[in-house]
Amino acid sequence: MAWLSLRRVYNRLYKHYGPQHWWPADSPFEVMLGAILTQNTAWGNVERAIGNLRANHCLSPRAIVATPEKALAQWLKPSGYFNIKARRVRNFCQWYLEVGEFPGLSVLATDELRKQLLSVSGVGPETADDMLLYAFQRPVFVIDAYTRRIFSRLQLLEHDAGYETLRSQFEQALSADVTLFNEYHALIVQHAKVACKKRPVCQACCLARHCPFSFQPAC
Template identity: 50%
Template sequence: MRKPSPLQIYQLLYKVYGPQYWWPADKPFEVMVGAILTQNTSWTNVEMAINNLKAKKMLHYASIASSNHEQLAEVIRPSGFFNQKSDLLQRFSLFYMNQGKTSGLKKWPKSTLRKQLIDISGIGPETADSILLYALDKPVFVVDAYTRRIFTRLGLLPDKIDYDGIQNYFQQRLAPSLLMFQEYHALIVEHAKRHCRPKPVCDNCPLHTICATARQDSMPSENSLTA
């Protein structure tokens, strides 16, 4: 059976789930804060932390950079790892201001800016790429645990492949479309939550017929053949 392309999978997911309208935020800086806060936690917890920042009128780079560390940590407590994230948010806010805020960062070449973001201790490739894609309108494919899970189960990626390897797989096969990359990542998250969970829910899965794992699981076992 011919393997489906990343574009075909995108089209299938989009047809089933429709546009996801990511990233949910009012301003680019809020996207950046959300990308940092979502590390190692659920989006529900991030929303609580962001709502706390808004209620305290602290969802602003100058407010975060100049705030008391312990106070900021308490405000973002729902996001988990709040002491580390408080420190990271303050360092990132200073970087953001020093580089000319959103308009200044958008002027940077994508590869240079990505390296600068990753050089900030606490920001890894996924967080950096989320900021690039959703806050700064740079077409880069965001990879997360859901991406790895879905596409290894589909039989399109090997089990042992790093972040850059997965990202290259997509970026070498897809045109660098900002809107597609934004939607694709959101659709992957939606599909993982509905069907491709740690214990997969294969009933009515839109990718069931092209999934290598589903085909393997549906094959009769050796015991059943010899019974």
């Protein structure tokens, strides 16, 4: 994958959409909580769920662990998959408290931290990388469904390649820059949302006529 192509795509996205100011949260813990709640879920619904937690004074790891799973699930209902997410959020908070919360975790090397995050049931590769990039400020590129769709349409990567393969390709092609990775992933999500807005069932982002600006494979 060519560095120039990735930089050009980024430059066009940034020029078109501007800075995205991600992640929308008040603390690193809230970033991590949101990363779990947004799994296969629109962010607006996650905000409702987080609002419920805040209204019930349950926006801390200790409060979440102290809350029965059933009650937690009711507050998380707007984010969908509420039973599963209640269990995942509690699993994560229990682990988070055991390992010493944010200050303790911050001293770990990125690879070790990623390994530990992935050991928590309910935290998969994308969720762990969201946490590493947006909560821990580590230069890790997040690969999501939008990234696969857009960059495979641009013929810059293979749609069916494994998560680690794609992440490695992006990280090797770009400089290890937290600000760049932060903005790039946010811009991809923003672009996919806008490009898909006119046609909810969008299978051809970036090469379709309704795309706000057409990337071409050779641009």
